[in-house]
Amino acid sequence: MAAEHDATGPADGRGPLQGVRVVELVGIGPGPFAAMLLADLGADVVRVDRPGGSALGIDPAQDLTNRNKRSVVLDLKTHDGLQAALALVERADILIEGNRPGVTERLGIGPDACRARNPRLVYGRMTGWGQQGPLASRAGHDLGYIAVSGALGLAGPAGGPPYAPANLLGDYAGGSLYLVVGLLAALHHARSPGGTGQVVDAAVVDGASHLTSMIHGMLAAGAWQDRRGANLLDGGAPFYGTYDTADGGHMAVGALEPSFYEEFLRLLGLGEDTTLPSRDDPANWTALRERIAARFRLRTRDEWTEVFDGSDACVAPVLSLAEAPRHPHLAARGTFLELDGRTQPAPAPRFSATPGAVRTPPALPGAHTAEVARDWELPDLLALDKEATP
Structure with a gap:
């Protein structure tokens, strides 16, 4: 027992x-x-x-x-x-x-x-x-x-x-x-x-x-498009989604609020880049995602985890079922x-x-x-x- x-x-x-x-x-x-x-x-x-x-x-x-x-x-x-x-x-x-x-x-x-x-x-x-x-x-x-x-x-x-x-x-x-x-x-x-x-x-x-109640409300208000990959919470926004890392791993990014997004860009190494497209215009999202993706591909998942550790950038490693129990927060x-x-x-x-x-x-x-x-x-x-x- x-x-x-x-x-x-x-x-x-x-x-x-x-x-x-x-x-x-x-x-x-x-x-x-x-x-x-x-x-x-x-x-x-x-x-x-x-x-x-x-x-x-x-x-x-x-x-x-x-x-x-x-x-x-x-x-x-x-x-x-x-x-x-x-x-x-x-x-x-x-x-x-x-x-x-x-x-x-x-x-x-x-x-x-x-x-x-x-x-x-x-x-x-x-x-x-x-x-x-x-x-x-x-x-x-x-x-x-x-x-x-x-x-x-x-x-x-x-x-x-x-x-x-x-x-x-x-x-x-x-x-x-x-x-x-x-x-x-x-x-x-x-x-x-x-x-x-x-x-x-x-x-x-x-x-x-x-x-889906909240999503239906956003749809009725014109704040949600009825298709995948075009919205704030479905991976359409480049500041809310997942990215490949150099070792084949993935990082999850949820930097929705402007202050969290600024912290995210700073730690990612794009905080001072004046050529970075504005996130406020969805027409820029594809180009912005490509820039972010290129940065994530430079390091491994564990290296990026260390970079964002302790920050309010709202970034986390994507763990497998076997890995999850060993995450420090879940273990604690x-x-x-x-x-x-x-x-x-x-x-x-x-x-x-x-x-x-x-x-x-x-x-x-x-x-x-x-x-x-x-x-x-x-x-x-x-x-x-x-x-x-x-």
């Missing part, structure tokens, strides 16, 4: 959601990540795995989205398995599922069936397309969801296709985080005087679209943890009085049946688990 790690602050590392019970129906992508976030913040998350092993296709012991959870194995297609799952639901505050619309209803564990057993239950539904609409029943993945939301069209160079930002923008930012906000808001309502449970319909297309904050020989991000955000923690390693399917049966007062789980666990 991993050593417990407090994300920050005093207390016992159990987090502000201690006492909140969550049932997670096995899935992949944004649902498990949302459940992990709740677990990191102290919720008691019981993952209902299905017989047959991990859905993600990797060793369950390496699936960090299952940390801080407990697992039971139930076959929801059997009467006894379904009844055991519904018994968990009776004792839960939140349920998370990530199936296509109608699937849990057909299994007998849809919102109506669950809330008939537990009227205060918050039923979280995580999908790409949402519960209604022409595409609701269609298959999909992160890339398609952010494509139709307009978010994908923001990423990439002006002269090429958009690039896929892993599944961070859709699944996790537009999906998981919006689901968690919805679940906690609905839980607050359910626990208020006269409050009831409800269904939270979290769709990646909705969340990803909502993330404990942004990453090394537990059981595995590097992983620490819980976030941080709380001064009720910090979250990594309390347990990724839950293996069916590993916690006895604990859950005891803590949730469901002795029948033990017999079912012996039948269902591979």
